[in-house]
Amino acid sequence: MAFEPREEQKELKYDELRIYSDEELNNYTEEELKNFKIKHDIPMCDDLEKGPWPSFVADSKREALHRKNLAKDRMMIDCDVVEDTLGQLEESFVDGETHWKHGGIVGVFGYGGGVIGRYSDLQKKFPSIAHFHTMRVNQPASKFYSSDYLRSICDLWEYRGSGLMNFHGSTGDIIFLGTFTEQLEPTFYELGHVLQQDLGGSGSNLRSPSCCLGKARCEWSCIDTQDMCYELTHYYQDELHRPAFPYKFKFKFDGCPNCCVASIARADMSYIGTWKDNIRIDQEAVQAYIGGEIPPNAGAHAGRDWGKFDIEKEVINLCPTNCMRLEDGKLVINDKECTRCMHCINVMPRALRPGTDTGCSILFGAKAPILEGAQMSMLTVPFMRCEPPYDNIKELVEKVWDWWMEEGKNRERLGELIQRWGVPKFLEVLDLPPMPQMVKEPRSNPYIFWKEEDVEGGWDRKIEDYRIKHMR
Amino acid sequence: MEDIKKAILEFAEKTKKTKFYFNEMEKAVRKVLPDTKARAVKKAATALINEEKLIYFSTGSTTMYGLKGRGQTEDF
Ligand code: SF4
Ligand code: SF4
Numbered sequence: 001m002a003f004e005p006r007e008e009q010k011e012l013k014y015d016e017l018r019i020y021s022d023e024e025l026n027n028y029t030e031e032e033l034k035n036f037k038i039k040h041d042i043p044m045c046d047d048l049e050k051g052p053w054p055s056f057v058a059d060s061k062r063e064a065l066h067r068k069n070l071a072k073d074r075m076m077i078d079c080d081v082v083e084d085t086l087g088q089l090e091e092s093f094v095d096g097e098t099h100w101k102h103g104g105i106v107g108v109f110g111y112g113g114g115v116i117g118r119y120s121d122l123q124k125k126f127p128s129i130a131h132f133h134t135m136r137v138n139q140p141a142s143k144f145y146s147s148d149y150l151r152s153i154c155d156l157w158e159y160r161g162s163g164l165m166n167f168h169g170s171t172g173d174i175i176f177l178g179t180f181t182e183q184l185e186p187t188f189y190e191l192g193h194v195l196q197q198d199l200g201g202s203g204s205n206l207r208s209p210s211c212c213l214g215k216a217r218c219e220w221s222c223i224d225t226q227d228m229c230y231e232l233t234h235y236y237q238d239e240l241h242r243p244a245f246p247y248k249f250k251f252k253f254d255g256c257p258n259c260c261v262a263s264i265a266r267a268d269m270s271y272i273g274t275w276k277d278n279i280r281i282d283q284e285a286v287q288a289y290i291g292g293e294i295p296p297n298a299g300a301h302a303g304r305d306w307g308k309f310d311i312e313k314e315v316i317n318l319c320p321t322n323c324m325r326l327e328d329g330k331l332v333i334n335d336k337e338c339t340r341c342m343h344c345i346n347v348m349p350r351a352l353r354p355g356t357d358t359g360c361s362i363l364f365g366a367k368a369p370i371l372e373g374a375q376m377s378m379l380t381v382p383f384m385r386c387e388p389p390y391d392n393i394k395e396l397v398e399k400v401w402d403w404w405m406e407e408g409k410n411r412e413r414l415g416e417l418i419q420r421w422g423v424p425k426f427l428e429v430l431d432l433p434p435m436p437q438m439v440k441e442p443r444s445n446p447y448i449f450w451k452e453e454d455v456e457g458g459w460d461r462k463i464e465d466y467r468i469k470h471m472r
Numbered sequence: 473m474e475d476i477k478k479a480i481l482e483f484a485e486k487t488k489k490t491k492f493y494f495n496e497m498e499k500a501v502r503k504v505l506p507d508t509k510a511r512a513v514k515k516a517a518t519a520l521i522n523e524e525k526l527i528y529f530s531t532g533s534t535t536m537y538g539l540k541g542r543g544q545t546e547d548f
């Protein structure tokens with residue numbers, strides 16, 4: 001399906017938008033970098049540069065040198081901001097505590113999210129990071145960028161902020177790290193009016209929805225994750241920018257159960273593409289895998305010799321529901337028992353493909369808090385069609401929000417509310433019948449508590465009689 | 473809408489806290505105007521933000537509301 005933007009989109013041309021010249025962008029040599037010392041003594045940060053991995057300390061030093069060599073009037077905040085950030089980080093390591101203070105009333109006009117106030121509590125020592133506010137920039141679906149766009153936002157942030165960014169925060173946004181209050185509105189203006197770029201969500205808002213590569217690049221995608229993400233981001237603009245929820249709320253869209261954006265682990269409402277019909281099997285390709293002509297896992301683990309591919313050991317015996325077998329050399333799947341775990345498809349992508357009768361499963365209640373540990377979301381709607389304009393999905397979203405806004409305590413995520421009230425109550429709110437697939441561990445806990453009116457003919461059994469023999 | 477805005481402002485002036493959660497504001501509105509829907513409270517609060525009578529206060533993870541000019545209104 002061709003992409004139809006909600007508003008006319010300008011073609012961004014870096015040559016028209018650029019702030020810095022090539023000479024300004026390439027303003028130091030590798031030799032100069034090697035000899036460069038930042039103005040604070042940072043032995044512990046330096047230590048982080050050792051080892052085989054890329055280091056944010058090394059990156060920060062590059063940026064510090066780059067800013068040092070730029071003319072002072074070519075940056076709206078102090079050129080020392082990166083050096084002071086590293087200096088303060090060193091202090092935090094020494095003291096064993098953070099020197100950032102979070103929160104406040106900073107923001108851009110009319111938006112209740114997208115900007116997070118941050119201040120140093122060592123402002124005398126590190127004046128250039130007295131303010132170090134963060135801006136969240138709503139990433140495009142699947143994080144596809146043009147280099148003109150990337151260069152333009154890099155220039156903008158060099159000019160109005162610290163030049164430091166995260167690609168990407170765990171919710172998906174591009175994170176602009178560190179600027180002063182006066183720069184927030186001008187940055188927001190440039191983003192919105194020149195780059196056609198919105199801020200993302202923070203606080204008690206709908207957070208920036210995020211999606212996997214989807215149909216743009218992945219043959220496994222059962223739903224158009226990018227289209228859903230774009231549509232719901234636009235449709236729920238008010239919820240994204242004007243906070244009225246008890247706490248944060250996240251949507252994430254995965255095209256198949258491989259769950260590349262980890263929706264099952266991190267979204268209050270996870271959409272996972274799935275299929276109703278059978279896995280498509282190409283028996284010839286199955287034979288080619290068995291015969292070693294096609295490398296398993298598309299050659300992904302080819303760095304080591306794992307021996308000859310063994311379909312019994314590596315695929316059939318690892319199927320979690322034991323629903324595969326070889327019959328006269330042909331691969332047979334009992335699709336009714338398949339839980340769509342994707343294992344066999346991942347190992348033999350040329351031979352096996354998801355079915356064609358596609359839609360999504362919807363799960364609720366995941367969260368990943370640092371202190372209490374993660375909670376996965378619970379399968380609630382095994383299958384729903386996903387076709388624009390997604391009215392069926394929006395209807396479900398609004399039922400959930402109405403309940404959570406009414407009953408949720410402050411700072412209570414949807415998953416916690418479901419735990420507090422119980423799954424039966426949640427199903428009642430959604431007007432869904434209980435199904436075996438909804439229990440936490442499929443097929444290991446058979447208990448669903450029915451209400452008498454749900455069962456044809458009711459019952460005469462009394463719980464008191466039962467308790468006489470079965471004390472609690 | 474105007475009566476909801478009035479109820480919000482009265483609550484924001486009277487409450488002991490200088491910052492409050494959305495649902496505290498919602499409950500206060502319902503005391504005066506029962507049956508007000510959350511969405512209506514939100515619309516009224518947004519209008520007050522745009523009129524610069526209310527402000528948002530965000531910790532990054534949660535957001536609260538406050539009356540402009542009451543409590544901490546400057547940067548640290
Ligand atoms: S979640 Fe599935 S469809 Fe999406 S990118 Fe990953 S493998 Fe492909
Ligand atoms: S997708 Fe998983 S459950 Fe289904 S047949 Fe393949 S391995 Fe078995």
